[in-house]
Amino acid sequence: MELIENTTCFGGKNAVYRHRSDACGCDMTFGIYLPPQAETTSVPVLWYLSGLTCTHENAMSKAGLQQYAAKRGLALVFPDTSPRGEDVADDEAYDLGQGAGFYVNATQRPWAPHFRMYDYVTRELYALVCGAFPVTEKQGITGHSMGGHGALTLAIQNPEQFRSVSAFAPITNPTKSDWGRKQLAAYIGTDETMWRDYDASRLLRSKGWQQDILVDQGGEDQFLDLLRPQELVEAAKDVSVPLSYRAHSGYNHSYYFVASFAEEHVNWHADRLRGPAA
């Protein structure tokens, strides 16, 4: 694991590492923020999964999570959104291939065998982070857009691993959306029965969730018809999972929206991973 950036940020340490990934068969880059509390004790982790076109870097520099993580004593991990490199398949479209991994394990060429972001995040990077940094096994997960889809689907499939989940403007029903059907067909194949494990609304109906869920959504989000948040709201209602869904008038899909509600998400996870603030 190679340290490629490291600086102080809100009293904690903001670092970027590159490492060889077995899951993805290429070098992968991720960011991690360790709050000041991590100098003397192990801290819970909040995973942040990013959206289409992003690397590990966008949310680190734009979402403004570190200041709140510093106050509440959470580490933050920022994975990349896909495998990358000259040997890795790509597509001219912004929403397929590199930068658009959708947090699935691809089974179809040319995306298999590199595009295994599900295994990469939940198994390989999880183990690496737990082994290399002063963190506890109490972990929460959040994300934005495609990363909100990732957070919800990874959490619901791994409730023993993720104790808390929230999302910013998530893709909630990709099997019914143009942000989903195209990518699932490409990565998983055209047999739609194989897509079920990667659709948060369907997963919530089939597997439930033992905790509550927080979702924020911009009211002027330019991609609202692709995100389909009402599907998640209805699924949560049908299976009696407490979902706090908040639509915010005036906000679009940008990081200005994420940053505006970052404090509440960090505090929400900290309350569940560490207990209420003193």
Next chain:
Amino acid sequence: MELIENTTCFGGKNAVYRHRSDACGCDMTFGIYLPPQAETTSVPVLWYLSGLTCTHENAMSKAGLQQYAAKRGLALVFPDTSPRGEDVADDEAYDLGQGAGFYVNATQRPWAPHFRMYDYVTRELYALVCGAFPVTEKQGITGHSMGGHGALTLAIQNPEQFRSVSAFAPITNPTKSDWGRKQLAAYIGTDETMWRDYDASRLLRSKGWQQDILVDQGGEDQFLDLLRPQELVEAAKDVSVPLSYRAHSGYNHSYYFVASFAEEHVNWHADRLRGPAA
């Protein structure tokens, strides 16, 4: 003036405008943040000048100033760092030409007549902002790196216009630095007597400053030898201007450093432009 972006951010309005600039002889783009208080009253303005390679956008999305401006009722204005366009001269180096205006009025070809960022910020954009938005004439100015140089030199030269000034890791003595001598020679010419009005440390000695000054500096800043903050510290001491100079161990030159101290700068300006927080 054309509105090209507009969204809600921390309850206020975050917008980007393009307009024809007479000062620069080209279209210019700037960002503005209006806090929630501006819906019902006029608010003071804090100008933020950015560093080398930046546009209006970097600080808007990375410095995290809006949340504090929303709390304290300040508007924020984010000018670009140079004229731009196919008709505007440029250089292959990152530190000369487009993205590197240094907040001066160029007198030398090929930079004259477009590179007039001093007049653009202090005259043209100032008048445009005061005329088009609900702001008061109470204005403060801050900036980062080259933009910290801009904030200090524009304020000291225009004390009736800027009532408060601070800076993040500013270039404080460009007439003695490779971040300065190259650009001043190119833009202003090789007669160094013409450079004095664009060197914060020399200006402070010659013109003084009737208020106090806040400067934050990262202790691990990779460009420390180009910034020369001790020159400003000594100048302030020699002319008895109260300068709060704070060196912060572990921080580098990045926006992670700016964001970490953004709250204190916004509050510092708000205290001087609006009075202490209730």
